[in-house]
Amino acid sequence: MKSLKSMKKPVIITAVSALAISGALFSQSTYAAQVTKPIQAVYNNIKIIYNGTEVPYDAKTEPFMLDGVTYLPLRLAGTALDKKVDWDGTNKRVVIADKGVPIDQSTVTALNNQITTLTQELNTAKAANTTKDATIAQLQKDNQTLKDDANKSSSSTLKDLERQLNRDYRDKNNANADITLKGDKNDITVTIELTESRWNDISSSRQESYLEDISNDILKTFKDADIEGTVKNSNNGNKLVTFEADSKGNVDLEKLSSKVDLSELKRVLLNDFDRKYNNVSIDFSVKGDSSEVTVDAYVKTDDWNSLTYYQKNRIQEDIISDIRNKNVSRVKGIVHSNENNSTLATFNY
Known part of the structure; x- marks a missing residue:
């Protein structure tokens, strides 16, 4: 025989609702009152399962069905879902909220210990970093001191070398040059000052050899130095030549051209060779600059042929001399026939 609990059992429940009542006697006011209303609820041993586990309840909180809808108390549902359910009697409200998550004190202690350990490690790392920074700063200071000492030593050695070069090269090639060195063991600048005429009196090959000898002597003392230099006119400071030397002392020479007063040069030639x-009678045309001047001399063929071999050579040498006196490095010349512009002679220096 089935138990009464497992059988469907209709029960009459009195429900409370609010009704608004108004009438002729109370036309000026309205009030609410609780009323009861009978309903047919069916209890059918309904079970509540949450995440595979049955939620227990008692007779007061047993779920029931009404008109095909299952009803269960909010407190029972909230408990099953781990929610906090309260009744606000003053405002007649059911309040549902999340429960606070309790934290085990041992977990808090472990986290605090971990924070303490990490803080100590951080402080230790900061102290070590400070020590490293101090060490780096000291090393940088020591390195700068060594550099300063090396530069002082290099400067002293550079001055000694400068004096030696002046002793060895001042009068070489009759240059009467003054040599100055500046820089350090890695980069050395050479300045050689002499008159432009003395420099031009030195042939191009000897000029290059002169600078190579100086560069090689520098490299004997400063083998890793980069050398660059300038040859200057001691009268006005104008640059005559710039040069660079590689690690083997080979010189790359760049001659600097300057203007020559060609009109004045032509006037000098006409005056010197007028009959x-x-x-x-010889006429002249000149062009070029201080690095090289080309001169064209024009004479009648018969007049040129009337000159002796010695006279012809003397004319060419005197033309070269007049041009070289204007501090010109190279001279190229052609003697032309006035009649047909044919070449009667060529000369150069």
Whole structure:
């Protein structure tokens, strides 16, 4: 025989609702009152399962069905879902909220210990970093001191070398040059000062050899130095030549051209050669700069042929001399026939 608990059992429940009542006698006011209303609820031993586990309840909180809808108390549902359920009697409200998550004190203690350990490790690392920074700063200071000492030593050695170079090269090639060195063991600048005429009196090959000898002597003392230099006119400071030397002392020479007063040069030539030899008249055309001047001399063919071999050579040498006196490095010349512009002679220096 089935137990009464497992059988469907209709029960009459009195429900409370609010009704608004108004009438002729109370036309000026309205009030609410609790009323009861009978309903047919069916208890059918309904079970509540949450995440595979049955939620227990008692007779007061047993779920029931009404008109095909299952009803269960909010407190029972809230408990099953781990929610906090309260009744606000004043405002007639059911309040549902999340429960606070309790933290085990041992967990808190472990976390605090971990924080303490990490803080100590951080402080230790900071102290070590401070020590490293101090060490680096001291090393940088020591390194700078060594550099300063090396520069002082290099400067002293550079001055000694400068004096030696002046002793060895001042009068070489009759240059009467003054040599100055500046820089350090890695980069050395050489300045050689002499008159432009003395520099031009040195042939191009000897000029290059002169600078190579100086560079090689520098490299004997400062083998890793980069050398660059300038040859200057001691009268006005104008640059005559710039040069660079590689680690083997090979010199790359760059001659600097300057303007020559070609009109003045032509006037000098005309004055010097106006009927100087056998009453021969010579006209001139000049072009170029201080690095090289080309001169064209024009003379009648018969007049040129009337000159002796010695006179012809003397004319060419004197033309070169007049041009070289204007501090010109190289001279190229052609003697032309006035009649047909044919070449009668060529000369150069």
